[in-house]
Amino acid sequence: MRKVLLRVVVTLVLACVLLLSTVPYWVSAVGIPRQLRVFPGMELPVDLKPPFRIQDQDGREVTGFFDTESLGSRVYRVSLFGWLPVTNLVVDVVPLVEVFPGGQSIGVLLNSEGLVISELGAVVDLEGKERSPAREAGIRAGDILLSIEGYPTRRPELVSQLINALAQEKRFLQLEVKRGDRILTIAVEPAKTWQTNIFGQGSHQYLLGILLEDPAAGVGTLSFFHPETGRFGALGHTITDSLGRPVQIDEGTIVEASIDSIRYGSRGTPGEKVGFFHGEQNILGIIDSNSSLGIYGQLVGSQARSSFPQPIPVAFAHQVRAGPAQMYTVVEGTNIERFEVEIIKVVNQTKPAEKGMVVEVTDERLLRLTGGIVQGMSGSPLVQNGMLVGVITHVFVNNPTKGYASFAEWMVYEAGLGLSEQNPAKQASSREVFLCP
Secondary structure, rough: OOOHHHHHHHHHHHHHHHHHOOHHHHHHOOOOOEEEOOOOOOEEEEOOOOOEEOOOOOOOEOOOOOOOOEEEEEEEEEOOOOOOEEEEEEEEEOOOOOOEEEEOOEEEEEEOEEEEEEEEOEEEEOOOEEHHHHHHOOOOOOEEEEEOOEEOOOOOOHHHHHHHHHHHHOOOEEEEEEOOOOOEEEEEEEEEEEEOOOOHHHHEEOOOOOEEEOEEEEEEEEEEEEOOOOEEEEEOOOOEOHHHHOOOOOEEEEEEOEEEEEEEEEEEEEOOOEOOOOOOOHHHEEEEEEOOOOOEEEEEEOOOOOOOOOOEEEEOHHHHOOEEEEEEEEOOEEOOOEEEEEEEOOOOOOOOOOOOOOEEEOOHHHHHHHHHOOOOOOEEEEEOEEEEEEEEEEEEOEEEEEEEEEEEEEHHOOOOOOOOOOOHHOOOOOOOOEEOO
């Protein structure tokens, strides 16, 4: 009898151990969230079937809907049969955020910390010798050129003038470069060469053997702006240099842009918006942040435009559903238009991350005009059920009718809107090839 009883006890213990070890699987399988965010007064549906139960901190069982009124976090316990703990559900009550969806085409002008040395090359001096002055001095491709003899290097077209003016008086020029987190001062001896222009006119030129890249300008889309604070978000992805590194921004601006034409997108060849902008006379805002989720800053004046007469709520990531939505963007001139799209996949994200959705263009007119998602649409807002749910970020190279989008919730947190101590954005702050449109 004792052996039988012992076997029963051992069996029960093993069963409990097995049950506890598989709790994470069951939590995921039945769709029990670990954390949810809600607006004040918003009813939160909790649809847990027996044997799962949910209880508040006082042990009272919660069924159906329950209200959340004041800001802050509440912790609820999810259990089996009311006595075996499974997980905790943290409910964050955060401020309601309403913004104007954008869609306006913008030019992005960056005053970055310097110019990227993208390539090193050889030059032929007056004696017919092939030299590579920068490489010989220890300059590397990928270094960021900060200054020459103390003069800041912000514009590629001015660097040549600076070198030729200084090299007439100095044999070696002191170049300040940034390499990783280090600032280096490197002496380079320019090579004196003879150069002929397109008109056949020749002149002496001093060359360093470097190719400079200015990651400063491009066309994108304004995603949203906040009427009370003037904060804005755009692009939905970081701005990088040719080596894929995030560009460090000292200061930058967004300006109004006009779309002249569209380069049609096809499989393997992404399309592109072709636009122009006039510069500082049409400044819309000042950029103060370049993050993995876009660029952010402060509006200047009242030139930012929206198709919406009133601001609309920003949806939480858990509120976004697969199904129809609308994308707002410009395909001609400065006119913001609405186009139909389908959200075909929603990724379960509980903290800020890129690529929260897969979106497919279904609007026949947009498909005829562009072939789908094209470069320059980055930041185009997506609206579903009257809420801003996300923005376009990338296009699939092998299928331009589809692309990725990021959740608008993470972007408004990144812009500094709807923040609280419980804000998760600050706590965590098929193989398709894709490009940033």
